[in-house]
Amino acid sequence: MQKIGILLPRSSYYNSIGFDMFEGLRAGLDKSGHGDVKIVTENIGFGADRQQVYRSAEKLLLEENAGIILAYVGHRTAQMLRPLFMSANRLLIVLDAGANLPQEWPVSPNMLYHSLHNSLGAYLAGRRAFHDGFVKGGMVSNYYDGGYLHIVGITNGFADSGGAICFNHATGHTPGEFKLDPLADHLKQYPDACLLPVFSGDFNEWFFRDMKALFPEKLPPMYVPPFAFEEMMLSNAVYPGDTVRGIAAWSKDLENAANKTFTAAITEAGREANLFSLLGWEGAFLAVEALAKMKEHKNNARSAGDQLKAFRFQSPRGEIYFASETNTTLSPMYEAHLEDDGTGHCRLKITGDAKEVAEAYSAMTAASLDNAISGWFNSYTCN
């Protein structure tokens, strides 16, 4: 029997993240006609304990003999696993939040990244801000989210288009330390500036709540990346006002056949479709193809990985394909804004396709990092 291994994360905010990914993977295998493939799992917690991650991967490879491994881990942790997978001659498919930038690390022939592209969405959000007429901007984040390179993505997207970053504000990441007050002073000094906020999970809830309190009359314009448009969080978040625009990776309301199949399958399983079940669902299609390529190439992971990069498939967020120079999948992204759901909470409204996604990805990944690095080991949103 063929086996797919998956390293599942844990998250304080997204407390069902592991179940969501597993359910997405299982449903994806079922719907693609591969329900007979066995899934073997290992829990890797927040992904920050390197010993735990390494041993879990080793177990799936050596004890379970999984043909393909999926893992929701960050780039830094994936790099640590690289020699293990090279030695074992297996493919690792990293299910990636996309909070970092691929040029921080060299490409490995048997490691492929399937991403939610938060950095790319951030880059596109920065571009969109400039194209909407803003030439001044301020980046806002916290000590957790600010430790990932999507903040480089959003500032570069704005600055590469011609905008100028006039201020940065990084707040603490505990309820007592989360302060946005300095933004009022910054915006007094730069009244024409837009905000470029980068938060995840509960930080987004806090951000929208506190922005509404800080600017009750007129919310400043802001451009946000995909994790600010994560719909489960939005349904709990206070609607701050009508000036929140940005880029979404996906919405449960996207009108396409694959999305209908996906959301129906997840609903049928008694869960609510979200970004993480989406990642698991798409991971199923990639894993099945990877297993086929491994068989075709007589278990030579290098050749199989190389061939896998020609694979394209229809996913709930549109056609997925590879940017082969970084071994990373690309997908359509969407222009979106927030609206009131009628109860004072947020609802995502997709307004159109983001333009020139592949070109933006090339531009973003070609840029020098100028010594910027991410020091976080944990998988994004897993804290």
Place this chain on the structure above:
Amino acid sequence: MSSPRIGLLCGGPFAFQSITILALEKYLAGIAIGSSDMQTVGLLSSECERLGMPFLEIASKNETGLLGDWIEKVNPDYIFCICFPYKIPAELLRKKPERFINFHTGPLPAYRGPMPIFEVIRRGEKNSAISVHLMEEGFDTGAVIYEETVPLDVGETFTSLAIKLSERTAITVLNMAQMLEFGTSIPRTDQDPSEANFYPYPTEKEITIDWNSMQAESIISLINASYPWSGGAITGFDDETIRITQVKPLPFPSTSPAEPGTVLRKTAEQGLEISCLGGLSILALSFGSDRGNLGMEYLESVGLETGKRFSSL
């Protein structure tokens, strides 16, 4: 295991980034360098003194016996070798089996030997590699733990590839240390002897251009592979031995027909178009000799002008 103590054997600046990363991650326990270069030795010696680590300078192959005492002092769990220029005494390898790990700067088993960077470039390979392998008594023969592929760019030179490999080695070294720390075993694959090639240190003949038999692309590869370590690819003019040290990355159709090795013109870039086999030319951009760099004025002063021909010594 807990964080492994790693002793490092190296040959010079190529290993500096690896040393930095091993020290930052608290794996480094001592350094031995096989070099007599005062500046490099002094730098590493003072750094080891600052970090309170045993340091050893091995100035010649006759001094490798000193490694035994150094290993006693360092007491490493593993010893990493990065471009260490001397053969490690067999009794040390036997004493610590599977504890010596080499980071070979070329694919294995296809490119065994002391100068894989030269060999890979001059043979026009599209990829090189860092091959991490367990050390045995034979040269570059031990089982491979893993291989990190490094693509070559068009026009890749010895220097540019060495820099690329040095950077990649640092990541590979960290990966290997983490594997030792977190893994339960060291996976390995025996080298296939039927695919093995051993290339000894290149002779003068191997870095000499034969205009009558070599294609333009091979000449470019040889020039790129030969500088700076050998002073450049060798050619002749009259009684002079001239070295070509830099060349445009790609050949192009000759501007006029001529015997291979003929100077067809001096270009605006102060280079010489030299004809090759098959109606192609190369553009040589700088020259040298055993005495140092040679300017265009010097070449003209010895009569090297349009229509004259380089010889194949």
